[in-house]
Amino acid sequence: xxxxxxxxxxxxxxxxxxxxxxxxxxxxxxxxxxxxxxxxxxxxxxxxxxxxxxxxxxxxxxxxxxxxxxxxxxxxxxxxxxxxxxxxxxxxxxxxxxxxxxxxxxxxxxxxxxxxxxxxxxxxxxxxxxxxxxxxxxxxxxxxxxxxxxxxxxxxxxxxxxxxxxxxxxxxxxxxxxxxxxxxxxxxxxxxxxxxxxxxxxxxxxxxxxxxxxxxxxxxxxxxxxxxxxxxxxxxxxxxxxxxxxxxxxxxxxxxxxxxxxxxxxxxxxxxxxxxxxxxxxxxxxxxxxxxxxxxxxxxxxxxxxxxxxxxxxxxxxxxxxxxxxxxxxxxxxxxxxxxxxxxxxxxxxxxxxxxxxxxxxxxxxxxxxxxxxxxxxxxxxxxxxxxxxxxxxxxxxxxxxxxxxxxxxxxxxxxxxxxxxx
Amino acid sequence: xxxxxxxxxxxxxxxxxxxxxxxxxxxxxxxxxxxxxxxxxxxxxxxxxxxxxxxxxxxxxxxxxxxxxxxxxxxxxxxxxxxxxxxxxxxxxxxxxxxxxxxxxxxxxxxxxxxxxxxxxxxxxxxxxxxxxxxxxxxxxxxxxxxxxxxxxxxxxxxxxxxxxxxxxxxxxxxxxxxxxxxxxxxxxxxx
Numbered sequence: 001x002x003x004x005x006x007x008x009x010x011x012x013x014x015x016x017x018x019x020x021x022x023x024x025x026x027x028x029x030x031x032x033x034x035x036x037x038x039x040x041x042x043x044x045x046x047x048x049x050x051x052x053x054x055x056x057x058x059x060x061x062x063x064x065x066x067x068x069x070x071x072x073x074x075x076x077x078x079x080x081x082x083x084x085x086x087x088x089x090x091x092x093x094x095x096x097x098x099x100x101x102x103x104x105x106x107x108x109x110x111x112x113x114x115x116x117x118x119x120x121x122x123x124x125x126x127x128x129x130x131x132x133x134x135x136x137x138x139x140x141x142x143x144x145x146x147x148x149x150x151x152x153x154x155x156x157x158x159x160x161x162x163x164x165x166x167x168x169x170x171x172x173x174x175x176x177x178x179x180x181x182x183x184x185x186x187x188x189x190x191x192x193x194x195x196x197x198x199x200x201x202x203x204x205x206x207x208x209x210x211x212x213x214x215x216x217x218x219x220x221x222x223x224x225x226x227x228x229x230x231x232x233x234x235x236x237x238x239x240x241x242x243x244x245x246x247x248x249x250x251x252x253x254x255x256x257x258x259x260x261x262x263x264x265x266x267x268x269x270x271x272x273x274x275x276x277x278x279x280x281x282x283x284x285x286x287x288x289x290x291x292x293x294x295x296x297x298x299x300x301x302x303x304x305x306x307x308x309x310x311x312x313x314x315x316x317x318x319x320x321x322x323x324x325x326x327x328x329x330x331x332x333x334x335x336x337x338x339x340x341x342x343x344x345x346x347x348x349x350x351x352x353x354x355x356x357x358x359x360x361x362x363x364x365x366x367x368x369x370x371x372x373x374x375x376x377x378x379x380x381x382x383x384x385x386x387x388x389x390x391x392x393x394x395x396x397x398x399x400x401x402x403x404x405x406x407x408x409x410x411x412x413x414x415x416x417x418x419x420x421x422x423x
Numbered sequence: 424x425x426x427x428x429x430x431x432x433x434x435x436x437x438x439x440x441x442x443x444x445x446x447x448x449x450x451x452x453x454x455x456x457x458x459x460x461x462x463x464x465x466x467x468x469x470x471x472x473x474x475x476x477x478x479x480x481x482x483x484x485x486x487x488x489x490x491x492x493x494x495x496x497x498x499x500x501x502x503x504x505x506x507x508x509x510x511x512x513x514x515x516x517x518x519x520x521x522x523x524x525x526x527x528x529x530x531x532x533x534x535x536x537x538x539x540x541x542x543x544x545x546x547x548x549x550x551x552x553x554x555x556x557x558x559x560x561x562x563x564x565x566x567x568x569x570x571x572x573x574x575x576x577x578x579x580x581x582x583x584x585x586x587x588x589x590x591x592x593x594x595x596x597x598x599x600x601x602x603x604x605x606x607x608x609x610x611x612x613x614x615x
Contacts (some may be wrong), residue, residue, distance in 0.1 A: 044604045058605040070614040072578035082586055086593045117472070247501050247551035265527045354470030357503070357520050357531070370520065372507055385503040393554045396615035422577065
């Protein structure tokens with residue numbers, strides 16, 4: 001080999017020296033070989049179609065088997081925690097969407113709840129029902145994306161299209177709520193951006209019915225498929241003990257037999273007033289994570305159905321002067337309203353001193369906001385605990401000894417969302 | 424009204440449910456470790472939703488291990504690990520959020536650290552502490568003694584400074600034109 005870089009291999013991207021793309025080469029022919037005979041170090045990512053988002057895995061492979069690997073992330077780090085200390089509580093709502101952008105509504109609800117907790121503001125009944133429907137819809141969307149994209153990674157394309165159709169239908173319903181499809185920013189501290197339109201509940205019920213049918217179709221298409229089983233059963237297995245050591249939460253923990261769901265065990269909103277089951281599996285492999293997610297979609301649809309049946313007309317805003325955004329009619333017609341509006345958006349409202357770690361069961365697991373307030377309109381510390389951080393940490397041990405293709409399946413099954421991971 | 428909407432307070436619905444358990448547990452930990460527990464902040468007395476134990480940094484691993492395994496406590500789940508910059512002396516607080524899967528109670532353990540002080544790593548108790556500790560190092564510059572891979576995690580390895588310190592400016596951009604090449608030596612060290 002005529003020219004050789006100082007490192008035994010280089011990344012697949014264009015190098016800074018402008019020498020053009022490098023190729024990964026086998027180190028067999030390398031006189032300074034440090035890996036032995038047939039080991040190759042492969043760099044996957046940060047921009048690789050099989051890695052969900054900008055993630056990188058560097059793996060030492062023997063043939064196609066991963067022997068040793070490490071992961072890197074942070075390529076889309078947007079300093080959300082720093083921004084949380086420099087924006088008012090109201091301004092931070094839009095940043096909470098961009099955490100797990102597949103289920104933005106859950107993040108909105110979780111963030112609003114955590115600030116309301118510090119303020120001591122209770123939201124009215126209709127607001128709670130809408131927030132629950134929104135959360136569960138977001139969970140359905142997130143799980144549909146997860147199982148759909150996970151199947152695409154493995155090669156089952158049409159399965160994904162069935163799910164994505166229902167996902168788009170759900171986005172249309174969400175669009176009717178708040179005007180946006182992906183980055184919703186729907187909740188406000190102490191309320192919602194707007195009430196659900198007239199007849200929205202009926203559309204939700206119709207969507208639930210259709211999604212149930214669609215799920216049965218998806219189930220019959222993939223669950224018993226021989227190729228699917230061969231690619232998922234026993235792949236990337238992570239035992240119950242390992243899951244506890246690595247702080248797994250959500251569907252990935254339940255797939256390994258850890259019977260925990262914050263909606264049931266530490267109820268928030270009114271999850272203790274609706275009926276649903278928590279699906280548990282035992283093996284903790286890709287297939288069990290798929291099964292748990294499919295069943296959770298059904299349970300979420302049950303919850304949505306119950307909420308849509310029980311919700312009644314009423315106010316969606318908490319009756320609290322501090323957090324209530326004044327109505328436009330008042331703002332445009334009275335001086336007091338205009339001043340209130342101006343003060344609300346320019347200065348923000350004060351949150352009393354205190355600290356609380358508020359958690360919700362997000363689609364991927366425990367999503368926590370640890371907010372420390374020293375008084376004033378901005379947080380002293382805004383820590384976001386995203387489940388993806390803890391799941392991605394386990395990708396290397398999980399995929400050790402498996403094939404590269406199995407690593408891709410594992411990555412799809414633990415549903416890493418780069419927005420939540422990098423924050 | 425169909426339901427009673429939950430009354431939002433900082434304590435949530437947990438205060439009445441867990442306060443007796445917490446009192447018993449905190450008394451037990453205080454009796455066991457004595458002077459190693461600097462301060463205890465109980466909910467209602469302080470604006471916090473769960474008890475906070477302030478522990479001396481020398482004893483933090485022993486206290487965490489006891490909380491994790493002792494019967495009746497069983498805070499075996501590390502929900503989160505982070506830090507705060509308090510801008511006073513001692514400057515930093517390292518925060519451990521623990522959860523008990525047996526009774527679903529939470530507790531918070533804190534360690535006060537001066538600028539430049541080190542704290543022992545919790546990775547021997549929980550593998551999960553690995554990346555959060557790296558993040559705390561990255562964001563606050565707190566070093567964890569005995570950490571297997573003490574290096575940055577979110578920021579680029581060429582980054583100067585620690586962004587979540589209060590004296591770091593909000594727009595303290597540092598632009599790098601390229602992605603650093605992977606480091607095979609990390610593989611040798613068993614990094615992940």
